[in-house]
Amino acid sequence: MTVAILVRRAQARPGQPDDDVVLGPCERGALTIGLALAHELATDAVAIAVGPARREDKVLAMALRAGCARAVRVSGEGVDDLDYLGVAEIVAAAVKKVGADVVVCGDRSVDERLGALAPAAAELLAMPHVTAVRGARLEGAALDVDHHASGRIVTLRLARPVVLAVCAPPSRGGDAPSAPAPPAAAQAIVAWELEDLGLDARRLAPRKALAGRLRPLRGSRQATIFGDAAELVERLRRERVLPESES
Amino acid sequence: MALAILGEGRRIASSLGGALYAVAWVAPGADVGTPAQELAAALGGGGADRVVLVAGPPRPALWVTRGALLARVCEQVRPSLIILPSDAGGRDVAPRLAARLGAAYVAEPVVETGPRGEVVLTRAVYDGELWRRLQLDELDQAAVITLSADRPAAHGADEAELVALGVDGALPAAPLIVGERADAGEAIDQARVLVVAGAGVSAGAMPLVERLAALLGGEVAGTRGACARGLVAPDREIGVGARGVHPELYVVCGASGSNAHLGAVSLDAEIIAIDRDPRAPIFRAARWGLVGALEDVLPALVAALEARP
Numbered sequence: 001m002t003v004a005i006l007v008r009r010a011q012a013r014p015g016q017p018d019d020d021v022v023l024g025p026c027e028r029g030a031l032t033i034g035l036a037l038a039h040e041l042a043t044d045a046v047a048i049a050v051g052p053a054r055r056e057d058k059v060l061a062m063a064l065r066a067g068c069a070r071a072v073r074v075s076g077e078g079v080d081d082l083d084y085l086g087v088a089e090i091v092a093a094a095v096k097k098v099g100a101d102v103v104v105c106g107d108r109s110v111d112e113r114l115g116a117l118a119p120a121a122a123e124l125l126a127m128p129h130v131t132a133v134r135g136a137r138l139e140g141a142a143l144d145v146d147h148h149a150s151g152r153i154v155t156l157r158l159a160r161p162v163v164l165a166v167c168a169p170p171s172r173g174g175d176a177p178s179a180p181a182p183p184a185a186a187q188a189i190v191a192w193e194l195e196d197l198g199l200d201a202r203r204l205a206p207r208k209a210l211a212g213r214l215r216p217l218r219g220s221r222q223a224t225i226f227g228d229a230a231e232l233v234e235r236l237r238r239e240r241v242l243p244e245s246e247s
Numbered sequence: 248m249a250l251a252i253l254g255e256g257r258r259i260a261s262s263l264g265g266a267l268y269a270v271a272w273v274a275p276g277a278d279v280g281t282p283a284q285e286l287a288a289a290l291g292g293g294g295a296d297r298v299v300l301v302a303g304p305p306r307p308a309l310w311v312t313r314g315a316l317l318a319r320v321c322e323q324v325r326p327s328l329i330i331l332p333s334d335a336g337g338r339d340v341a342p343r344l345a346a347r348l349g350a351a352y353v354a355e356p357v358v359e360t361g362p363r364g365e366v367v368l369t370r371a372v373y374d375g376e377l378w379r380r381l382q383l384d385e386l387d388q389a390a391v392i393t394l395s396a397d398r399p400a401a402h403g404a405d406e407a408e409l410v411a412l413g414v415d416g417a418l419p420a421a422p423l424i425v426g427e428r429a430d431a432g433e434a435i436d437q438a439r440v441l442v443v444a445g446a447g448v449s450a451g452a453m454p455l456v457e458r459l460a461a462l463l464g465g466e467v468a469g470t471r472g473a474c475a476r477g478l479v480a481p482d483r484e485i486g487v488g489a490r491g492v493h494p495e496l497y498v499v500c501g502a503s504g505s506n507a508h509l510g511a512v513s514l515d516a517e518i519i520a521i522d523r524d525p526r527a528p529i530f531r532a533a534r535w536g537l538v539g540a541l542e543d544v545l546p547a548l549v550a551a552l553e554a555r556p
Contacts, residue, residue, distance in 0.1 A: 011373070013373055013376065014373070014377075018506075020505070021505070021506070021507060024487065024488065024507060025471065025486055025487055025488040025489065025507055026487065026488035029488060083351065083352070084342065084346075084352055085345070085346055085349065085352075088346060106488065107488055108487050108488055108510075109487075110487045110505075110506040110507045110510055111372060111373050111374075111506060112372050112373075113354065113372070113487060113510050114342075114352070114354050115338055115354055116342035116345070116346075116352050116354070119310065119339065119342040119343035119346060120342055120343065120345070120346035120352075122343065123343050123347055124346065128310075128311045128422075129311070129339075129343065130309065130311065130339070131309075131335075132335050132338070132339065139425075144425060144426075146426075147307065147309070147335070148335060148430065149308075149334075149335040149336070150335055150433075150436070151429065151430050151433040151436065152427055152428070152429060152430055153426075153427070153428050153429075153430055154307050154424055154426070154427050155425050155426035155427065156307070156311075156423065156424060156425070157422060157423040157424075157425045166488075167488040168471070168484070168486060168488035168489045210381075210388065211379065212351075212353065212368070212369075212370075212379035212381040213379065213380045213381075214372075214377050215369075215377065215378045215379075215380055216376070216377060222531060223518075223520055223530040223531070223532075223533035223534055223535055223536035224534065224535055224536065225525065225536045225537070225538055226535070226536070226537055228537075228547060229547035230547070230550075230551040230554075232519075232535060232548070232551070233548065233551040233552055234551075235535070236519075241496065241517055241535075242496070243439060243440055243463060243465075243495070243496065
């Protein structure tokens with residue numbers, strides 16, 4: 001069995017890679033935890049991305065360098081326009097083809113921030129899932145998973161197979177995943193089309209309408225800039241922006 | 248939380264001309280008799296038309312414990328819109344329920360009613376540059392949404408019909424809880440005022456950030472950059488995937504305003520930005536701003552706050 005790690009390049013605008021951010025914080029956490037689990041399970045980690053090569057190959061190469069044994073890119077007509085469930089269907093089909101029984105992905109992307117991919121893929125894979133995961137480790141044949149609930153970190157013991165949606169790793173500086181990495185990764189990225197997964201773009205197309213129409217933000221907002229702090233505080237007091245407890 | 252969600256549900260149901268069901272998890276035995284009637288009255292007062300009580304809520308409130316029962320409720324009620332709270336449990340359950348139903352899913356939308364009574368869900372994406380817009384009456388499928396609790400409650404009839412759906416059956420086996428500890432950063436979640444240090448804050452300026460927070464009765468938090476440098480404890484990091492916050496006032500010191508940071512801050516927070524770069528994206532998200540070196544601006548701001556009017 002294999003650990004599948006879903007990676008996805010952050011986008012500044014739809015279809016446009018964000019040059020400043022390659023992997024979002026949650027995807028970084030997923031890569032770290034996924035590689036660590038693969039190491040504990042003495043199995044391979046496979047990175048999976050959905051989207052065009054020009055955007056996703058950079059994160060897949062990063063995943064290979066970090067220690068993934070293989071990298072798979074799934075592309076196809078219109079996949080960028082699908083809603084969460086359309087993308088989840090592609091992800092689920094890729095996970096089945098890879099043969100993973102632990103699936104790790106980021107809890108939320110920095111651009112859409114929907115947080116739906118892991119639960120939806122788990123539904124299609126008929127696997128249990130846990131979101132808001134802060135850590136996971138092997139405990140016998142099961143996994144101990146740290147879930148962040150309101151004000152608490154609850155550790156759950158779950159049998160495999162399982163899908164984990166991982167939050168950002170604790171800040172320790174640097175962007176490199178902390179899992180052990182192999183000396184060099186010269187592996188190629190495997191490209192799959194939807195047809196390779198038994199999927200039909202026409203059948204997925206109705207999910208485009210459920211993503212919601214994209215609209216530009218009306219008007220451009222700009223902060224009111226003040227010349228000095230006293231002027232700002234006076235204005236804030238006048239408009240009752242400051243809390244009454246201000247002391 | 249529940250009454251705020253119920254209030255928004257009441258307003259949407261009235262716009263759509265539909266009935267509002269409240270689904271509540273209650274302790275074993277509390278789904279019948281006087282406790283059930285009292286709860287139904289309370290939920291009716293919050294706007295519910297009908298109430299479904301499900302006994303024996305297993306912990307934690309996740310899909311692995313509650314999802315199957317909630318799905319059974321939806322199979323019987325066949326709602327066109329399902330609203331869950333935007334807390335850890337709601338964010339775990341809602342997208343999977345949506346997937347099971349083949350529904351649209353929108354996390355924390357702004358809910359608006361159009362001139363024809365149509366209900367429109369919008370949410371900011373891509374750093375607030377774009378909006379996604381979904382109109383409920385244009386959907387063939389149901390929709391599932393999560394909502395935060397910062398919404399006004401509604402007033403209903405102080406009574407609601409108790410509906411027995413018989414969905415309790417055998418509860419799914421809950422996962423074993425093998426540990427539980429407090430989240431050291433919980434104060435950040437509850438704070439009405441947050442003063443946030445970004446990567447542009449020097450170690451020497453941190454006492455000023457802390458003083459500013461104290462003067463405003465708020466908490467100190469940090470962006471990933473500040474936490475990575477050890478200026479702010481990691482459990483006080485604000486960012487997508489780290490900690491999402493819903494403050495009333497959000498003072499940002501020395502942070503550029505990236506997607507990864509501001510994506511975790513509620514849209515209705517009043518943002519004050521302080522940075523040396525007037526072109527920083529934070530000034531497009533903020534309502535108020537001060538431009539200058541933090542070492543110059545922060546002492547002046549602290550002094551201005553300390554000087555009583």
